[in-house]
Amino acid sequence: MRDPRVSAMADGLIGSEILRIAADVRAMLAQGAEVCNLTVGDFAPAEFPAPKELVDGIVDALRAGETNYPPSDGVAQLRKAVGDFYRDWLGLDYGIDSILVTGGSRPGLYASYLTVIDPGDTVVYPVPSWNNNHYVHLSGAHGIPVFCHAGDAFLPTRAALEEAVRGARMLVLNSPLNPSGTAFTAGQLGEICDLVLEENARRGPDERPLYLLYDSVYWMLTFGATEHVNPVSLRPEMRDYTIFIDGISKSFASTGVRVGWIVGPADLVKRMASLVGHVGAWAPRAEQIAVARLLGDRAAIESYHDTMLSEVFARLEAIYEGLLALRGRGFPVEAVMPMGAIYLSARFELHGAATPEGQTLRTNDDIRHYLLGAAGMAIVPFQAFGLPDESGWFRLSVGAVSRGEIAPMLQRLESALAALHFGTASAAAA
Numbered sequence: 001m002r003d004p005r006v007s008a009m010a011d012g013l014i015g016s017e018i019l020r021i022a023a024d025v026r027a028m029l030a031q032g033a034e035v036c037n038l039t040v041g042d043f044a045p046a047e048f049p050a051p052k053e054l055v056d057g058i059v060d061a062l063r064a065g066e067t068n069y070p071p072s073d074g075v076a077q078l079r080k081a082v083g084d085f086y087r088d089w090l091g092l093d094y095g096i097d098s099i100l101v102t103g104g105s106r107p108g109l110y111a112s113y114l115t116v117i118d119p120g121d122t123v124v125y126p127v128p129s130w131n132n133n134h135y136v137h138l139s140g141a142h143g144i145p146v147f148c149h150a151g152d153a154f155l156p157t158r159a160a161l162e163e164a165v166r167g168a169r170m171l172v173l174n175s176p177l178n179p180s181g182t183a184f185t186a187g188q189l190g191e192i193c194d195l196v197l198e199e200n201a202r203r204g205p206d207e208r209p210l211y212l213l214y215d216s217v218y219w220m221l222t223f224g225a226t227e228h229v230n231p232v233s234l235r236p237e238m239r240d241y242t243i244f245i246d247g248i249s250k251s252f253a254s255t256g257v258r259v260g261w262i263v264g265p266a267d268l269v270k271r272m273a274s275l276v277g278h279v280g281a282w283a284p285r286a287e288q289i290a291v292a293r294l295l296g297d298r299a300a301i302e303s304y305h306d307t308m309l310s311e312v313f314a315r316l317e318a319i320y321e322g323l324l325a326l327r328g329r330g331f332p333v334e335a336v337m338p339m340g341a342i343y344l345s346a347r348f349e350l351h352g353a354a355t356p357e358g359q360t361l362r363t364n365d366d367i368r369h370y371l372l373g374a375a376g377m378a379i380v381p382f383q384a385f386g387l388p389d390e391s392g393w394f395r396l397s398v399g400a401v402s403r404g405e406i407a408p409m410l411q412r413l414e415s416a417l418a419a420l421h422f423g424t425a426s427a428a429a430a
Contacts, residue, residue, distance in 0.1 A: 012137060017384035021368070025378045035376045036401055036409035038319075041130075041178060041342065043399040048253040048308060053300045057290030058257070070285040072277030074101025074261070081292040082246075082261050088298070092232055097266040100273050101288060105217050105247040105260035107281035111272040112213050112243050112262065113139040113170075121169040126156040128385035128393075130178040130215075144168070145386055150336060150393070153182035154345060158191040165199050165210060174215040175229070176222060176340025179385045179395035181316070183222060183339045186229045193235040200241060211268075213243045217260070220251035220305065222340040223313045240265055248291055250341070253308065253399070259283040259291045315398035315406060316344050322410040331417045344396040346379070351390060353420040361420075364390050374416035377409055 003011045021039050028035050049055075073079070079099040086092040102108045109131070117123060119140030125132035127145045136143035144164045148154045155177060165171055173192070176183040184192075199210050212231055219228040231238040247260025260283070262272055276282060283291075294300065316338040323335040323346055332349035350367045354360050355374070361367050364381035371377045379394040387393065 036405045037378045038396040039378045043253040050254045051304045054294045057293045061286035061289040066286040073273040075288045078288045078292040081295040085295040100262040100269045102260045103281045103283045104258040108245045108262040111275050115272045117141045123170045124164045124168045125172040128382045128387045154180035158195050170211045172213045176218040180345040181338045181341045181343035190234045193231045215245045218341040226339040318406045342399045347392045349392045353422045356419050375412040
């Protein structure tokens with residue numbers, strides 16, 4: 001029954017699954033247990049400090065008296081800096097009227113939903129993905145989740161989206177992807193852009209367009225041969241239909257600084273600025289001034305990423321190689337090669353196995369609980385990202401762990417897997 005004391009929206013809002021899991025981790029740590037915390041999409045400052053230039057810039061701005069309200073659409077020097085940054089790094093040319101500064105990237109996502117979507121409009125999004133089901137609920141949209149699989153690196157294909165986008169108002173994509181750590185190739189994203197353009201060309205003059213909301217907050221965190229691609233560079237005609245969401249939270253390990261931005265069609269950005277202004281979801285003034293300076297310092301950015309990227313990838317690679325080694329020894333685990341962000345997709349096919357205490361692992365949450373208790377390995381099932389099936393896929397996030405934690409965790413994991421009884425000799429390790 002509905003709670004009569006709150007709105008229907010608030011009554012139906014679901015809390016964060018990741019925060020619920022974090023409570024279990026805190027309880028283990030309080031008991032003195034050794035836990036490798038791979039749950040949080042954040043960075044431990046001791047492992048990944050923010051750029052010194054950014055921190056010094058914030059302190060300098062505060063000491064200079066930059067403590068009053070910023071303009072609701074962002075300080076002009078940061079909006080210009082974002083435009084210059086996109087031109088120099090991505091080859092995209094956007095003027096200041098197409099750029100809106102927000103208090104982190106989340107207000108940008110929310111503003112995009114509320115500016116484009118009327119209640120009942122259709123939003124298409126792939127799963128697994130981060131929080132789209134919640135934004136659909138908050139905006140009163142009709143959500144169409146498109147289920148993706150490991151064979152496609154958990155990314156949607158044009159074929160998978162063909163029917164879903166018919167008549168839709170917005171398509172939401174994220175690359176590199178939270179939670180899988182995979183990224184689109186130019187060919188994959190180009191085909192989806194063609195679909196968006198064809199759908200818009202098909203619509204009559206009285207029909208509203210289909211927009212692509214492109215969450216690229218991890219775009220600077222790619223590894224190896226992976227290159228970040230974006231819709232407008234691939235298909236310049238996508239400019240009228242693409243809304244970029246970005247910020248410093250992930251690329252500069254500065255989640256608490258709360259500076260993000262929207263880049264897109266100027267007429268949409270103007271309306272979003274009004275929304276953000278009424279909500280008060282702007283970034284602090286001193287932080288905006290410091291970020292403007294950082295974005296203009298290419299040498300500082302390149303130096304910072306030389307270290308950050310190697311450290312992130314070293315952690316991802318160590319876990320990936322460790323899981324492949326376990327699979328080679330007969331354990332029912334697998335992983336997808338990390339391409340970007342701070343995440344690794346891993347599968348633990350433990351359903352039906354019995355623990356030493358006699359409990360049968362039937363769900364992903366059972367597996368999560370067992371690995372936390374028996375291996376001190378804290379991970380998040382893909383159900384937290386909208387994937388409903390009990391397939392054994394989990395997100396592993398490395399931003400809050402040290403290199404030294406990984407090898408002991410893998411040893412504990414092997415012992416925990418070896419302690420399970422699968423009922424058939426072929427299902428367990430030799």
